[in-house]
Amino acid sequence: MKCMYCNCTDSRVVDSRPTEEGNAIRRRRECEKCNRRFTTYEKVDTVVLMAIKKDGRREAFDAAKIRRGIQRACEKRPVSSAVIDKLVREVEMEVHNLLEQEITTENIGKMVMGRLRKLDGVAYLRFASVYLDFDTARSFMEEAGSVQEEERRQQVGGEQIEMERV
Numbered sequence: 001m002k003c004m005y006c007n008c009t010d011s012r013v014v015d016s017r018p019t020e021e022g023n024a025i026r027r028r029r030e031c032e033k034c035n036r037r038f039t040t041y042e043k044v045d046t047v048v049l050m051a052i053k054k055d056g057r058r059e060a061f062d063a064a065k066i067r068r069g070i071q072r073a074c075e076k077r078p079v080s081s082a083v084i085d086k087l088v089r090e091v092e093m094e095v096h097n098l099l100e101q102e103i104t105t106e107n108i109g110k111m112v113m114g115r116l117r118k119l120d121g122v123a124y125l126r127f128a129s130v131y132l133d134f135d136t137a138r139s140f141m142e143e144a145g146s147v148q149e150e151e152r153r154q155q156v157g158g159e160q161i162e163m164e165r166v
Contacts, residue, residue, distance in 0.1 A: 001029060001040055008033035049095065050102045061103070063092045066112060073127035077120050087115050121147040 001011050010032035019026050024043040031038070049061040067088045074084060091111045095103055109131040116124040125144055134140040 003029075003031035003034060003036065004038050005036045006031060006034045011038075047101055049100075051108065052102055052104045054105060058102070061095065061108075063088055066091055066108065069127060069130070070112065070116070070123075073116060073123040074120065075126075077123050079120055079123060083119065087112075087119065090115065117147065117150075121151055 002009050003011055008031050011029040012032065013027050014030050014037065015028035017026055018024070019041065024041045027040045027042065029038055029040055030036070050058045051061045052058055067084065070084050070087060091108065094111055095108065109127075113124060113128055113131065116127050125140075125147060128134075128143060129140060132143070134143070
């Protein structure tokens, strides 16, 4: 870091703490040459992640849109806000961990649906009905049937575990 008084590049950090907003680190530095102090702010440089829509348009990735979609799907369901927040964070982390600059909304939707399916079958079907854009009632019913079958298997599996404990 270059001293603002003498342009020397040697300085030491005297104090370091996060900013009030929590999005940067405030560092108090002392120049090794002139011994004057100055403040620097460090912030993570992020690359804007782009979401590619079905029609080919690109727009900035927005976790708030994912949150709104999940909240709508979970409306009047026994799913807490904390669980929704956790789900959104998981999807957001997975998207960023791909280390790609672009991701399709199709892939984002699959990430959300996979988690919703494990969380709540009805919320999953609500989300899937918009996301998958079922073309017939039959295709929707088939998907609902597969969710119902999965829930039944989980229920039977849970009963078998309980019987083994006794």
